[in-house]
Amino acid sequence: MNNILEISHLSKNYITETGSISAIKDITLSIHPGEIVTLVGTSGCGKSTLLSILAGIENATDGFYTIKSENPVIGYMLQTDSLFPWLTIYENAILGLKIQKKDTKENKEYVRNLLKTYKLGEFESKYPHELSGGMKQRVALIRTLALKPDILLLDEPFSALDYQSRLAVSDDVYQIIRKEGIAAIMVSHDIAEAISMSDRVVVLSKRPCTVKKIYPIHLTNASTPIENRKAPEFASLYNQIWKDLDINV
Amino acid sequence: MCKTTKELLRMKRREKIIVHSIQILIVVLFFIAWEVLADKKIISSFLFSSPSKVWETLTMLVSTGEIWRHIWTTLYETLLSFAIGISAGFVIAILLYEFPILSKIVDPFLTMLNSLPKVALGPMIIIWVGANMSSIIVMALLINLIISIMNIYNGFLGTDKNKLKLLASFGATKKQILWYLVIPESKRTILSSLKINISMTLIGVIMGEFLVSKQGIGYLIIYGTQVFNLSLVMTGILLLIIISFVLYQAIAFVEKKLTKI
Numbered sequence: 001m002n003n004i005l006e007i008s009h010l011s012k013n014y015i016t017e018t019g020s021i022s023a024i025k026d027i028t029l030s031i032h033p034g035e036i037v038t039l040v041g042t043s044g045c046g047k048s049t050l051l052s053i054l055a056g057i058e059n060a061t062d063g064f065y066t067i068k069s070e071n072p073v074i075g076y077m078l079q080t081d082s083l084f085p086w087l088t089i090y091e092n093a094i095l096g097l098k099i100q101k102k103d104t105k106e107n108k109e110y111v112r113n114l115l116k117t118y119k120l121g122e123f124e125s126k127y128p129h130e131l132s133g134g135m136k137q138r139v140a141l142i143r144t145l146a147l148k149p150d151i152l153l154l155d156e157p158f159s160a161l162d163y164q165s166r167l168a169v170s171d172d173v174y175q176i177i178r179k180e181g182i183a184a185i186m187v188s189h190d191i192a193e194a195i196s197m198s199d200r201v202v203v204l205s206k207r208p209c210t211v212k213k214i215y216p217i218h219l220t221n222a223s224t225p226i227e228n229r230k231a232p233e234f235a236s237l238y239n240q241i242w243k244d245l246d247i248n249v
Numbered sequence: 250m251c252k253t254t255k256e257l258l259r260m261k262r263r264e265k266i267i268v269h270s271i272q273i274l275i276v277v278l279f280f281i282a283w284e285v286l287a288d289k290k291i292i293s294s295f296l297f298s299s300p301s302k303v304w305e306t307l308t309m310l311v312s313t314g315e316i317w318r319h320i321w322t323t324l325y326e327t328l329l330s331f332a333i334g335i336s337a338g339f340v341i342a343i344l345l346y347e348f349p350i351l352s353k354i355v356d357p358f359l360t361m362l363n364s365l366p367k368v369a370l371g372p373m374i375i376i377w378v379g380a381n382m383s384s385i386i387v388m389a390l391l392i393n394l395i396i397s398i399m400n401i402y403n404g405f406l407g408t409d410k411n412k413l414k415l416l417a418s419f420g421a422t423k424k425q426i427l428w429y430l431v432i433p434e435s436k437r438t439i440l441s442s443l444k445i446n447i448s449m450t451l452i453g454v455i456m457g458e459f460l461v462s463k464q465g466i467g468y469l470i471i472y473g474t475q476v477f478n479l480s481l482v483m484t485g486i487l488l489l490i491i492i493s494f495v496l497y498q499a500i501a502f503v504e505k506k507l508t509k510i
Contacts, residue, residue, distance in 0.1 A: 055418045076418035082411045086433050099419045099429065147419075 004183045005031040010063035022208035023049050038186045038194035041204030047187045051153045075149030079156045081136040083128040090124040096147045111146045133161050134169040152184040191241050196225040203244045302480040322465040330389035331450045338397025346405040367391040371460045380461045389453030404438030440504040447496050
């Protein structure tokens with residue numbers, strides 16, 4: 001299969017006054033087109049760092065990654081919606097396009113359609129504070145999709161939401177990603193969320209962060225994330241991953 | 250609206266009326282006491298003046314039309330220094346934000362300048378700049394500029410890290426980050442720093458007028474002291490209170506208008 005993203009022996013060291021800290025060590029991973037892969041790991045391990053490197057915000061110390069596309073575009077979605085309160089929903093959604101000077105008539109129309117498709121059409125000229133947390137997160141995703149990314153990076157995109165909206169929004173986001181058919185790498189510390197949303201779950205070790213184990217997820221009657229939690233395999237997968245994470249409280 | 254809400258609103262309104270009436274009462278009582286004490290010769294009206302004398306001075310200044318010249322001078326100097334201070338402070342804050350090494354270099358100097366009583370530089374400014382309005386503007390700038398720079402720069406530093414990360418992931422340039430995020434997000438901080446700034450500017454202008462001037466409220470006060478006309482001094486102070494109050498309220502009004510999304 002042709003992979004959309006190949007990560008090869010990626011490492012990252014942070015140099016401080018007291019010495020060098022290894023955050024990520026020798027990560028090799030491939031992502032297939034249209035696949036959702038979730039990275040789980042204890043907090044403080046370098047999972048967010050890995051996304052930052054892929055997003056081009058930080059540089060890797062060693063190793064490399066390649067995106068199989070002529071003009072690779074990466075969509076990055078953060079923990080908070082990070083909408084600009086002084087811009088309307090529509091202006092927020094086209095922010096990335098404006099910054100990359102791709103705000104052509106065609107692309108703007110595309111964003112308008114995305115907003116309409118994902119039930120935000122009538123909120124176009126409203127401001128973020130007038131929307132619910134889940135809706136804001138949807139706008140943040142559309143802002144990312146507006147750039148037509150080859151791959152989406154989601155950095156704990158639901159962690160700022162309360163539990164109930166978290167379930168609903170993860171359902172929403174899941175369906176949007178599936179519908180647009182974009183490959184996604186998600187970072188999460190929520191094992192249930194990882195199993196219910198992904199095609200594969202990658203368990204990362206504690207610092208320095210390495211790939212410990214990869215679980216392909218094949219659930220019986222797979223459908224939406226909320227429904228997936230009812231699958232018979234769910235509990236045993238949960239237990240295995242929990243053991244792998246080796247969390248000592 | 251239910252009954253209890255109405256009740257609550259009425260209570261709030263009543264409280265507001267009570268607070269305002271007491272405030273007015275305090276001012277009125279103050280003036281009455283001042284007048285009576287001066288009239289009964291309990292305090293010397295030569296040293297402390299009296300409301301009636303202040304009124305006399307005020308009407309005299311108005312009738313000769315001289316008052317407008319003084320008010321206008323002080324107002325002009327204040328608004329000019331304010332405008333220069335804010336604009337220069339804004340530009341310098343941007344430079345400090347864009348070049349962190351620069352901010353590291355000037356940081357101790359800014360702190361030192363900020364804690365230095367600027368009035369100490371007054372005599373030197375007169376010698377260097379000359380005994381004219383420019384000296385007053387420089388004096389006011391010395392006082393308001395450092396505060397402007399520090400306030401605006403700190404506002405810039407408070408920019409949300411997540412939003413910065415987002416723009417970085419879009420591959421935004423430094424200039425874009427500044428215009429799309431840093432400046433709009435610090436709008437509130439900048440606007441609220443204007444209120445402090447206008448008060449600082451007025452302090453600087455009056456200090457400048459004390460040192461060198463032929464007109465202005467500061468001149469009225471210092472002239473009144475020199476000729477021992479305490480009524481003129483009191484009138485000047487009264488005018489100053491009114492001017493600073495009006496300026497502050499004007500800025501607060503503008504701030505309120507602009508911070509509304």
